[in-house]
Amino acid sequence: MRRFIRVTRYFLYSLLGVVITLLLMLSTEIGSRGIVFVANHTFSSFAHIERIDGALLRDFQLHEVTLSAADTTARADFIAIRWRPWQLLKKELHIRAFESRGLQITTGPSDSTNAEFALPEIYSPLRIRLDRFHLVNNVVLSSAPQQEEQVIVSTKQITGRLRLNESALTLNNLYIDHELGWLRVTGNADLAGQYPLALETQFKLHELSFIEQNHDPDSLESKSEQSEINGHADFEGELLGALVADIRTAGPIALSADGRVQEVLTPNFNWQMDIEAHLQHFTAFQQYTDAITLQFSGEGDSNSADGELLGTTTLIEYGLVTLNAEGFFSEHRAALETLSIRASEFGVAFDLNGEGNLSESEIQADMRGTLYYQDLPEIGIDINWLGNSTEVSQLNIEASSELGEVNVAGQATWKPQLTWQLTTNTRELYLEKLFAPASKYLERLPDDWSDDFRVSGSISTEGSWTASDQFDVELVTDQLVVNAGTRSIATELNLEAHDQQLKINQAIARAGDSRVEIGGSVGFESIDLNTSIYSPDLNQLHPSLSGRLQLESQIQGATRQPEIHIDAQGDYVAWQEYSVATVSSNLTLDLGFRSLPAGELSLLGVQGIQQYILPNETQTSPFDVTFNTRNAEQYQLNMKIANEVMEISGGFEGTGNVRDFTGKTSEFLVKLPDIGIWHASPSEFRWQLPNDGQPSFSSSYLCLVKNTREASVCGDVLWSEAEQEVNVDVRNVGLYVLSPWLPPTVRADGFFSVFGHYKALNNDVDYQLTGQTSDISVSMPEQDIQLWFDQGEVLRIEGNRDVLEASFDIHASDVEGQVSGQAQINDPFGSQRLSSNVRLAFEDLQVVSLVIPQLQSVTGQLRGGFRLQGDLKRPQVSGILNLSEASAEIPEVGIRLEQLSARVSSPAGGQEPFTLRANAVSGGGDIDITGSYTLETRSGSLHVEGQNFEAARTRDLHLFVSPNLDFTVSEEGLNLTGALTIPSAQISPPDFDTVYRSSPDTVIVHNEDRVWENASSLPYTVDVQVTLGEQVNVSAYGFEGRITGGLRIIEQPNQETSAVGNINVATGQYELYGQQLNVERGTLVYSGGAVSNPGLDLRVSRQFETEQTTVGARVGGTLRTPRLNLFSTPQMQDAEILSYLVLGRGFSQESAEDQNLFLQASLALGLQGGNLIGERLSDTIGVDEILLDGGDTIESTALYIGKQISPRLYVRYGVGLVEPVSTFFIRYRLTDYLSFETQTGTLGSGADLFYTIEK
Known part of the structure; x- marks a missing residue:
């Protein structure tokens, strides 16, 4: 027994020693390193720690940590753990902080099978408490044999804290930071059973490449705000059962999604979702629309979706568009059941239903639908398609309608x-x-x-x-x-195109007895085309054509320079306003100039070209045009254009070919009403067109002489590669030849002569040109203004290859005026360096009225001088132009400018601006103008300032202004800002009907010539404050009074003019049907809308002292849609108030004549709203017009309904509202100028024929 006790004691002592030793090792850094060393050797197959700092029972750090399991490996550069080991005695693992850096998880190849993924049931015997974890620079990789590693996900950091009690997990503020955004998760889950959970998440996505970054600079949102997506998502339910999701986002993708998913981690995964998304700022569709809204409701599984999709957007060009589709989509197959598209503003409605299937091996569609497009009737569509991704083997598409x-x-x-x-x-x-x-x-x-x-x-x-x-x-x-x-044209075509060649096997068009046939081939290099036209009546082919024509033509040769032969005969051929009585042609032309023209052309009785030949003649007879050649012993060519008032004829004859021809001209004749009769005697000439080298031409002295005066235009020419010589001798030619280019109010008389010589031989060049005038005068007969110029030499140019010298001198003695100058151009055929001076001086300025007819009675002195030097194409200008002691009248506005002076000074250097300073006095007030302009940048500015300047003095307008305006111009546009005060004005415009302002891009055309168009293409902006003074009086349209107030007028490019401010009636009266009404309050309110539609705040009244009665009207709303309310003291019915306003007495005292006047006033006040209702009603019931017409008497008041049946036919029916009468009206347009009208009614019938001339 003692031995057992002793053995037990020794065992306990040993165990205690081991525990004490283990605790000592775990609580010291050396011991902890020893344990790590042993662990590395013991568990080397799945774990390795390179180094540990600190003790395991205290805070410690691990370096280069590797963990492996199956095909997954986790590595971390650094791990730090702070924990409370004594909490283990309480069955709790308490980690105060866990930190890692460079965490990398590598997974093996994924299993593509659909085997069910089983989640383990996690049950911890210890309570786990992690107060804080922080993972930095984390990455998850995927690797496969013989392939590079691929990054699945990478995060900047992961932070948060968690609790695990048995299987209950609580997450608190889990934060994941990624380069595309961040995610924050809070909630709880049970890691056993069906994995019930309840999670709340918040997230943000930013720097998305598909979001437009170049946003509107005026937007209040920053770039980052526009490209960020913020949102939250809530999940509740069971991960292995049913899970309910609620997702919301804001930003470029505003998403709202509700739904459920079941068995997420099993092959039986399925879902049901209702989703609405609003997409904006997407680069993929930014040029078409600003935003798209999508709605989806459906269900599916991991490989397919089945549901309904609704998309809406507002396209920039076509307005609101909606798309609705129902169908099925999977990884290997897609099917469309219905498709619906609506674009109401564009007038499109499209519905399609049936069956459409898309798979890897086949694409099949059998669908039918309807299309509605604007005013077209219903269009039925049938689509049958069978094919695959590379072909359609059976295609049949049908569309049918009325x-x-x-x-x-x-x-x-x-x-x-x-x-x-x-x-x-x-x-x-x-x-x-x-x-x-x-x-x-x-x-x-x-x-x-x-x-x-x-x-x-x-x-x-x-x-x-x-x-x-x-x-x-x-x-x-x-x-x-x-x-x-009424025409029917049958066509037959057979065309072939091979690479760069088009072959026309057959191209025939038949209409009645007419036939057009084309055949041949056309290519980039050559052409061989034959055309045949036979038509006894060209009107069968085209309504703008008439007459008989038979034509055969051949075009052959090189495509760019073919030979053309035309053989044609025709009578009374006409197209639009052009016509020819007789056409005859047998003509061959070589556009490659390999042969001379051959054959003849005769056009007799040509109409419609008079305005091009005689633009100043309003009535001329038809022309005859003839052209013929002969090639017998020698070649002859003659041409003639003539009628009874003009003739141009001439020709030549000679020998040779197109490359080398020698001949002489026949007698040349020109007879025109403006210039008289001129003729030229024969002259010899020769041309040579060698295949290689320069062409040459020479002619003997040719003289065109006027038969009534010693006037002539003569010259000869020699032009070859080695030598060039030209002589010109023009004598006593009248200035009347310039009439077509002068204003209609200006007349030029006198004669001019020009003598010139140019010769270049080898490298030597010599030239000279002089101009002389005699008896020159320019006049304005209507204004009794005539200016005579001194006769003599006015221009001289001479020089050689190195230098050109020129001078001009124009004198007008009767106005003591002179313009003269000298110029020199160095290297005129090379760098062209200019040096010149221009001087001008006028002691009498009546010449200004010739140049600017709007100014009359101009007096003063104009002196100046300019210097131009530098590059001839972009010379630098310097000098001064000074106007002094001047005055002028402007009849159009009725004012006279006094004490007028102006000074324009140009810079000494090319970079400095021109400067302007001008001032004038009108009506006792003055105005000053200063400005500058820079040629290099094409920009300038102008400042206008004045005080009580009389701007207009006419019968309709007497106006004084005090401007303070700034005007700038640049290549970007024009800008006008500042203020304009009108201290006094008297406005009394005449009565006129409503006028409409033309569009800024209006072009006026007369006889196909542009008479006027707005030449300004620069955008402009206006921001001007207009202030009315205390003396602005208006007498117009029954109103007599004084107005005050002010407006800020704003105009932007491509926008309607707007205004902000008020115009008030200070005092005034308004006459209505002969009755004077006091304007107690009158204001036009401009609040930033269109200047043509101000708000109204008006109150007019009339007092009757004998009856102690006051009646009046209040007008509100806007100018386009006014609102009228009547009032009275004492209170009366509206009819009684209106009777007092219009007639000056009560309704019961009216006569029959008064009743008519009263009814007209009632209709004038009420028909605007009534006709507005009529307009809306006409849109509803499909007619074009519903209106009330008051007529001349009360009995003629009627309701009318009208309809435009076709572009030519209009009908209208009217029924009386007072008397039982009715009318039926028909208007039919026979031609563009002729129309027929008839009216049948209870009171009678009639018909009219109208011929309209538009000017």
């Missing part, structure tokens, strides 16, 4: 190259209504074409197109008929 039918059938492939075989069949297809591109073109066709333009027939095409742009196409039509109004 406007025709079209069917496309065939097959096509797109891999490895594009090939197709398609047939399109149409039946009575109205192109101008169905197809927008065709409609835009057809609008330019004549009326009787575009109203009824339809196509029937078949078009077959087949071909191929390779990736290297090699193509082979064939197109054939079968009985393709184009019906245009």
Whole structure:
């Protein structure tokens, strides 16, 4: 027994020693390192710690830690643990802090099978408490044999704290920081059984590449705010059972999702979700729309989805668009059941239903639907498609409506190259209504074409197109008929295109007895095309054509320089305003100049070209144009254009060919009303066009002489590669030849002469040009202004290859005026360096009225001088222009400018700006203008300041202004700012009907010539404060009074002019139907809207002292939609108040004549709202017009309903509201100028024929 006790004692002592030794090792750094060393050798297959700092029973750090299990390896560069080991005695593992850096987890190849993933049940015998964990730079990798590692997820840091009690896990503020955002999780879960859980998460995503970064600089949101997505997600339920999710986001993707998922980690995973997402700032669609809203409701599993999708957006060009689709989608198959598209502003409604399936091996669709487009009738669509990802083996698409039918059938492939075989069949297809591109073109066709333009027939095409742009196409039509109004054109086409060659096997168009046929080939290098036209009546082919024509043409040779032969005969051929009585042609032209023109052309009775030949003649007879050649012993060419008032004729004859020809001109004759009769005697000439080298031309002295005066235009020329010489001698030519280019109010008389010589031989150049005038005068007969210029030499130019010298001197003795200058250009054929001086001086400024007709009675002195030097294309300008002691009248506005002076000074250097300073006095007030302009930057500024300046003095307007305005101009646009005060004005405009302001891009055309267009293309902005003074009086439209107030007028590019401020009636009266009404309060309120639609705040009244009665009206709303309320003291009915306002007495005292006047006033006050209701009602019931008309008497008041049946026919029906009468009205437009109207009614019938002339 003693021995047992002794053995037991020794065992306990040994055990205690071991425990004490173990505790001593764990509580010391040396001991802890020893334990780690032993562990590394013992568990080397799955664990390794490179180094430990600290003791295991205190705070310690681990370095280079590696743990392995199966195919997963975890490595950490550093781990630090702070814990309370004594808490183990309380069955609690308490870690105060856990920190790691460089944690890397590598997983092996994933198992692609669908075996169920079983979660382990985790039960801890100890309570685990982790107060804080912080994991920095973490990454999870995936590796496979013979492949590089791939990053699955990488995080910057993971922080948080947790509790685990048996299987109950509590997470508190788990934070995961990723380069794309962050995630924060709080909640609890049970790690056993079905894994019940309840989690709340918050997250943020940023720096998303698909979000637009270049946002509006005026937006209040920063770039980061616009590209961030914030949200939260709540999950509750069982991870292995049913889990309910609630997800919300805000930002570029605003998401709201509710739903449930079941058995997430099993092959039986399934879900059901309702999702709404609002997408904005996406780069993929930013050029089309600002935002898209998507709604989805459906269900599915891990591989498929089945549900309904609704998408809405507002497209920039087409307005609101919605898309609704129901279908099924999986990894290997997709199916569409229904598709619906709505674009109400664009007028599109599209519905499609049926069956459409997409799989890896087959694409199949059998769907039907309807399309509504704007005002078109319903279009039925039928789609049948069978194919795969590389081809469609069976294709059949049909579309049908009241406007025709079209069917496309065939097959096509797109891999490895594009090939197709398609047939399109149409039946009575109205192109101008169905197809927008065709409609835009057809609008330019004549009326009787575009109203009824339809196509029937078949078009077959087949071909191929390779990736290297090699193509082979064939197109054939079968009985393709184009019906245009009353015309029916049958076409037959057979075309082939191979690479760079188009072959026209057959192209025939038949209309009645007319026939057009084209055949041949066209390529990039050569052309061989034959055209044949036979038409006894060209109107059968086109409504703008008429007459008889038979034509044969051939185009052959090189495509860019072919030879053309035209053989044509025709009578009374006309197109639009052009016509020819007789056409005869047998002409051959070589556009490559390999041979001379041959044949003849005769156009007799040509109409419609008079304005181009004689622009100043309003009535001229038809022209005859003839052209003929002969090539017997020698070549002859003659041409003539003539009628009874003009003739241009001439020609030449000679020997040779197109490359080397020697000949002489025949007598040349020019007879024109503006310049008289000129003729030229024959002159010899020669041209040479060698295949290599420069062409040459020479002619003997040719003189064109006027028959009534010693006026002539003469010269000779020698131009070759070695020598060039030109002599010009123009004598006594009248300035009347310049009439077409002068303003209609200005007349130029006198004569000028020009003598010139140019010669270049080898490297020597010599030239000289002089200009002389005699008896020159410029006048304005209507203003009795005439200016005479001194005769003599006015221009001289001479020089050589190195330098050009020029001088000019123009004197006008009667106004004591002179403009003169000298110029020198060094190296005129090379660098062209300019040095010049210009001087001007005018002691009498009546010449200004010739240049600026708006200014009259101009007096003063104008002196100045300028210097231009530097590069001829961009010279530098310096100098001064000074106007002094001047005055002028502006009749259009009725003012006279006194004490007018101005000074323009140009810079000494090219970088400095021009400066302007000017001032004037008008009506006792003055105005000062200062400004500058820089040529290099094309920018300038102008400041206008004045006080009580009389700006207008006419019968309608007497206006004084005090401006303080700044005007700037640059390449970016124009800008006007500042203030304008109107201290006094008298405004009394005449009565006029409503006018409409033309669009800024209006172009006025007369005889196809642009008479006027807005040449300014620069955008402009205006911000001006206009203030009305105390003396602004208005007498207009029944109003007599004084107005005050002010407006800030704002105008931006491509926006309507707006205004802010008030215009108030200080005192005034308004006359209504002969009765004077006092304006007690009158204000036009501008609050930033359109300047043409201010708000109204008006109150007018009238007092009757004998009856102690006051009546009046209050007007509110806006100018376009006013609101009228009547008031009175004592209170009366509206009819009684209106009677006092209009007639000056009560309703019971009215006569029959007064009743008519009263009814007109009632309708004037009430019809605006009534007709607005009529407009809305007409939109609802499908008519074009519903209106009330007061007529001339009370009995004629009627309600009218009108409808535009077609572009030519309008009908209207009216019924009386007082008397039982009715009318039926018809208007029919026979032509653009002629219309027929008839009216039938209870009181009688009648008809009228109207001819309208538009100016």
